[in-house]
Amino acid sequence: MSRAPSLRPSGRPNDAAHPRTQVVVVTGMSGAGKSTALHALEDLGFYCCDNLPTGFAPEIVDLCERGGIQRVALGFDVRLGDFLAAIDEVVDALDASGTRDLHIVFVDASDESIVRRFSETRRPHPLAADGDVVDGIHRERERLAPLRARSTRVIDTTRLNVHELRQALAAQFSAAAPGQPGRMVTRLVSFGFKFGAPVDADLVFDVRFLANPYFVPSMKHRPGTEPDVAAFVLETEEAKAFLDHVDALLAHSIPLYAREGKAYLTIAIGCTGGRHRSVAVAEALAKRIGAHGVPNVSVIHRDVARGDVAGSRGSDPGPLLPGPALPSGRASRVTAEPKLKPEIGPGRSE
Numbered sequence: 148m149s150r151a152p153s154l155r156p157s158g159r160p161n162d163a164a165h166p167r168t169q170v171v172v173v174t175g176m177s178g179a180g181k182s183t184a185l186h187a188l189e190d191l192g193f194y195c196c197d198n199l200p201t202g203f204a205p206e207i208v209d210l211c212e213r214g215g216i217q218r219v220a221l222g223f224d225v226r227l228g229d230f231l232a233a234i235d236e237v238v239d240a241l242d243a244s245g246t247r248d249l250h251i252v253f254v255d256a257s258d259e260s261i262v263r264r265f266s267e268t269r270r271p272h273p274l275a276a277d278g279d280v281v282d283g284i285h286r287e288r289e290r291l292a293p294l295r296a297r298s299t300r301v302i303d304t305t306r307l308n309v310h311e312l313r314q315a316l317a318a319q320f321s322a323a324a325p326g327q328p329g330r331m332v333t334r335l336v337s338f339g340f341k342f343g344a345p346v347d348a349d350l351v352f353d354v355r356f357l358a359n360p361y362f363v364p365s366m367k368h369r370p371g372t373e374p375d376v377a378a379f380v381l382e383t384e385e386a387k388a389f390l391d392h393v394d395a396l397l398a399h400s401i402p403l404y405a406r407e408g409k410a411y412l413t414i415a416i417g418c419t420g421g422r423h424r425s426v427a428v429a430e431a432l433a434k435r436i437g438a439h440g441v442p443n444v445s446v447i448h449r450d451v452a453r454g455d456v457a458g459s460r461g462s463d464p465g466p467l468l469p470g471p472a473l474p475s476g477r478a479s480r481v482t483a484e485p486k487l488k489p490e491i492g493p494g495r496s497e
Contacts, residue, residue: 155200169193170211170241171220171320174294175254176287177272178261180304180312183223184254188220190410191320197222201233204239208247225287226330253291257305258284260283262428263424305450314407328395331405332443337371337429339421339450348415351402352393352428357386361422370451371426380427390428394435401441421450451453 171188175181182197184300189195194216196207204221221241223234242249256264262280265272272283295301303311336345340452344351357380360366364378380386382491397414404412416425426448433446 169248172251174223178264179254179256193218193220195220201237260305262278329426335429337425371423377427
């Protein structure tokens with residue numbers, strides 16, 4: 148095989164203005180979860196390329212550095228064929244004489260586990276054209292032996308599920324400080340029960356027991372983002388106690404969800420129409436969560452602009468309690484919906 152051109156380090160200076168680029172090579176056995184690992188790294192902020200010819204890998208990292216991308220993950224596996232012959236030289240070029248933070252993660256599993264996964268997904272093994280999966284696994288181990296020998300970490304997924312694999316990678320490669328939430332996005336969604344609860348909610352809180360501004364003529368058609376409407380809802384003993392309890396629950400659980408490797412945590416707050424009580428509570432909880440140092444917090448008011456539905460006042464008028472009048476304030480914020488994530492196994496991974 149002819150050698151790919153220019154396998155030289157970029158020579159980029161390693162100083163405070165140009166921090167070391169983190170390069171993670173993800174490799175391993177077919178069916179062990181390599182693609183799932185790459186997806187997990189992508190969720191952690193890595194720019195990911197899978198199964199490029201090895202000679203292009205140093206050039207890709209150089210281009211990323213010139214474009215300001217400092218976290219790159221590359222997928223190599225047995226499908227590269229003869230390109231694997233130059234893997235030692237490619238790894239040396241990626242390391243750039245120690246000027247980059249290079250990691251080689253080898254994802255492995257027992258032969259029995261890999262055979263079972265291929266049997267369950269009914270996908271062909273890349274080296275088992277004749278249908279003999281066991282023989283294909285043995286040949287794959289031989290071809291990947293040089294990469295496994297240079298690996299900085301081997302992850303055995305024989306007894307791991309997809310969440311545990313993501314958690315293992317997040318623990319090592321998350322950009323956050325140890326013990327703190329990383330890139331997980333925490334979404335607080337206010338909604339109206341008469342329009343249906345969000346289907347992607349992880350936690351749902353019903354606040355229809357709180358005082359309802361709907362029955363105050365001056366507040367009926369104004370959203371819970373306005374300060375006097377929010378104060379009417381929040382400045383009661385019931386609301387204060389509720390916020391304190393939920394705040395304590397979220398302060399405890401959000402870091403645990405992040406540690407599990409979740410990309411999104413959706414907390415839904417519901418009232419009857421989604422215009423007043425749920426909106427005010429969602430905004431108040433977002434401020435409290437942010438005060439705990441949780442990053443990437445967004446607020447979505449799903450139903451605040453739907454207005455009144457003719458003939459529908461809901462089934463819970465709520466207690467009529469006085470609230471102090473304050474000047475009007477800001478509008479609601481809206482963010483995009485998330486995408487679903489894949490699972491381990493050759494059916495979706497390899």
